[in-house]
Amino acid sequence: MAPQLRALRRSAGLTLEAAAAAAGLSPAHLSRLETGRRQPSLPMLLALARVYGTTVSELLGETVADRDAVVRADAMEPTRAGGWTYWQAGASGRGMQALRVHVPHGSQGDIVRVHPGEEWLYVLKGRLVLRLGDTTHRLGPGDSAHFDSLTPHRLAAADHDGVDLLFVHTLLQSPTAALCLGPAASVPH
Structure with a gap:
């Protein structure tokens, strides 16, 4: 998940400091999340998903082949x-x-x-x-x-x-x- 967090932040065009501030985290904490030294809580994942304009699934590296309406x-x-x-x-x-x-x-x-x-x-x-x-x-x-x-x-x-x-x-x-x-x-x- 850590590389995905960094890639999504960069694709959103945000610096570590800007993303951390927008998510209510310290830059050091976000850096630890992006390097895998810390695991995010669900509220942190929700916050980062909102900041990056994505979903928790994408943050976790989960992909859906198509936008199927049904989840089994x-x-x-x-x-x-x-x-x-x-x-x-x-x-x-x-x-x-x-x-x-x-x-x-x-x-x-x-x-x-x-x-x-x-x-x-x-x-x-x-x-x-x-x-x-x-x-x-x-x-x-x-x-x-x-x-x-x-x-x-x-x-x-x-x-x-x-x-x-x-x-x-x-x-x-x-x-x-x-x-x-x-x-x-x-x-x-």
Whole structure:
């Protein structure tokens, strides 16, 4: 994956510093990702995909021969990043990305995300704690949420077994395409 990250950054015409700033990372951290000395989390992959105007699949070097409308269950390979496990649930190269995601309990800490676009999620199994701005929502199987991702948001599993989701988000390219804020940030969470 590391060479693919570097190639996509270069094809986007971005310096290491510009890409890192747009993704909310330090240049040193992005350099370690591009050399394979660090593995990116799913939020980092999503941020880099938005900055480069591509998909997580392309970042991972996955290619689809054509833009088939159908993704077969046996073709979905699990990918692990940042403690999460996810499976592509839609074709790559589209304006939105669909994923099936397993979020383990305690995997995201206090990371709050803010980025342009929209997100939709549907809880398949387990219970999800979704923080949107100052409001905390608890969702169970069959519940869904659709929100503007400029609203500071955080996803966490309420159960020790984690939570399984269907997750769809728009892929927008923007200089402020992704911002992950830790617990010391002044954004409400």
